[in-house]
Amino acid sequence: MKRFLLLWAFVALTACRVERVVEDPVVECNRTKSVTVVRIAALRDSTVVDLELRNLPGNWVRLSSRTVLRGGTTGEESPLLRADEFPLDEKVTLNRTGLRRVRLVFGAVSRHDSTVDLLEPDGYRIEGIRLEAVRRPAGKLRCRIEGEVVDRPQSSLLLLYAFTESGSQMSDPEALIPIREGRFTYDLDLDTPDYYQLVFADEEMRGSFLPVGFIADACGVRMTLYPEDEGLERNRIGGGALNDELDGYQARLRRLSEPYGRAMDSLYRISAAFIPEAQRLVDCMADRSISAERRREASRRYMQLFRSGEAYGPEFRRLMAGQQTAQRRYLDSLLAGEPTLPRLVLLAEAIVRKRGEAYKPLFEQRYATAFADHPLVRFCAERLAAETVREGMPYVDFSAPDLDGKERRVSELVAGKRLFLLDFWASWCGPCRRSAMALIPIYGQYADRGFTVVGIARERHSTDAMRRAVEKDGYPWINLVELDDRGGLWARYGRYGAAGFQVLVDGEGRILRFDPEPDELxxxxxxxxTR
Incomplete structure (x- = not known):
């Protein structure tokens, strides 16, 4: 009997090592929001991975037959054997849900691997898929986020961002929260109550999204979320005194804005919001029968008018000013009261909207003291510092590595130059690269007269794509790299969500122009x- 029990224990232990099944496995790094892992089963003779593929309804998804699993410890690759009821290497159009579930069967992975990477050639990478259930380390408090989604068949995933990270294109979500049968649940561990935002993945794919903000604390939060065009009015967010306080303030701000918003919407409907030139540009950008080059030129000119405040007509500007005044008066009275976390949230949002200078004394004297160690205070301080970076002010000097990994300081690279241009770009940003290539002949003409260019590429995860872009585009100047926003260089210039921009600086280190057009440059x- 004893011998039998020992044999049974050995068989059971061996099976546990080989057969591992995990629902919603923890993933260290998912570099795409269009593919998520629902389940993974590491069996003796195969590995089964259930995926959710998503895109906008009517668009397509595709899976390569060359997709592999790579062991996190051994590095051994397990080939894809088959995809159940899914045609590999073909475009598959999605229905109105924008979601397709698929089961992939790979060869067996080694029992020595506790994680695997799912790798598609020239496509997505999902790294560090855990082959065991992981007990997430608990912070000082845990917030349960749960809710339901109404009338959104196209929405199958929510992206969770800390507010302090949500403005950066390099920021990965804190979590990917699946929506199943119209419901979602997630446990968030954190050290202190903080402000977070949820974004629907399908809205982010479309490039226009309405974040759902809430304060995460031990009370948890319960939500009912509606379609984007009615979300502000109908969304319900409850859970604890902090969210109740914040919701009351936001509801008051919405009521103050409503009459102005209705009047501005009526101007949009009759095409009377813009000055005639801006309206023609808007119509041109929307007309697909016009060449892409003409639409890009229309977009550039429109952005010039928009940034200068000249795009809108006088009546629309009057309404905008009235709306801002009504909100500002309420915020002024509110923020002057006792500092609370919900009021700090409103202050942070005002600073994000470039209204921080007026609130800087109040922030420094009261909120920075009351919440000295809070992430929102550090965030606000950085944003306020960036607001001082403007034309006529000193440029922000910094160090960053070149493609050989050597740290280079901008001030040393431009020493002795009478003018220099900082070109902030990214390999994945087409307009940035076109703007950089337009600099090449200008650089060639003036490089021996005291002008130079320093490029800084904002890259994700590696410099591979940047190296290819530099070689293909032929930039003759030095290029530095900002990898995963480690240096916060875009934030120092107040360009948090931007892919790229340019800064022209004189020999004394003062900013002459942001984003000069080639002719102006x-x-x-x-x-x-020539003096």
Whole structure:
């Protein structure tokens, strides 16, 4: 009997090591929001991975037959054997849900691997898929986020961001929260109550999204979320005194804005919101029968008008000013009261909307003291510092590695130059690269007269794509790299969500222009470098 029990224990232990099944496994890094792992089963003779593939309804998804699993410890690769009821290497159009579930069967992975990477050639990478259930380390408090989604068949995933990270294109979500049968649940561990936002993945794919903000604390939060066009009015967010307080403030701000919003919407409906030139540009950008180059030119000109405040007509500007005044008066009275976390949230949102300068004394004297160690205070301080970076002010000097990994300081690279241009770009940003290539002939003409360019590429995870872009585009100047926003360089210039921008600086280190057009740049160089 004893011998039998020992044999049974050995068989059971061996089976446990080989046969591992995990629902919603923990993933260290998912570099795409269009593919998520629902289940993984590491069996003796195969590994079964259940995926959710998503895109906008009517768009397509595709899986390569060359997709592999790679062991996190051994590095051994398990080939894809088959996909159940899914055609590999073909475009599969999605229905109105924008979701397709698929089961992939790979070869067996080694029992020595506790994680695997799911790798598609030239496609998505999901790294560190845990082959055992993981007990997440608990912070000082746990917030349960749960809710239901109404009338959104196209929404199958929510992205969770800390507010302090949500403005950066490099920021990965804190979590990917699946929506199943219209419901979602997630346990968030954190050290202190903080402000978070949920974003529907399908809205982010479309490039226009309405974040759902809430304060995470031990009380948890319960939500009912509606479609984007009616979310502000109908969304319900409850859970604890902090969220109740914040919801009351936000409801008051919405009521103050409503009459102005209705009037502005009526101007949009009759095409009277913009000045005639801006309206023609808007119509041109929307007309797919017009060439892509003409639409890009219309977009550039429209952005010039928008940034200068000249795009809207006088009546629309009057309504905007009235709305801002009504909100500002309420915020002024509110923020002047006792500092609370919900009021700090409103202050942080005002600073994000470039209204921080007026609130800087109040922030420094009261909120920075009351919440000295809170992430929102550090966030606000960084944003306020970035607001001082403008034309006529000193540029922000910094160090960043070049493609050989050597740290280089901008001030040393431009020493002795009469003018220089900082070109912030990214390999994945087409407009950035076109703007950089337009600099090449200008650089060639003025490089020996005291002008230079320093490029800084904002890259994700590796420099591989950047190296290919530099070689293909042929930039003759040095390029530095900002990998995963480690240096916070975009934030230092107040360009949090931007892919790229340019800064022209004089020999004394003062900013002359942001984003000069090529003709304007040539004029400035000609005027200043021929004296």
């Amino acid at each position: 040539r004029r400035l160089l000609s005027e200043r470098l």
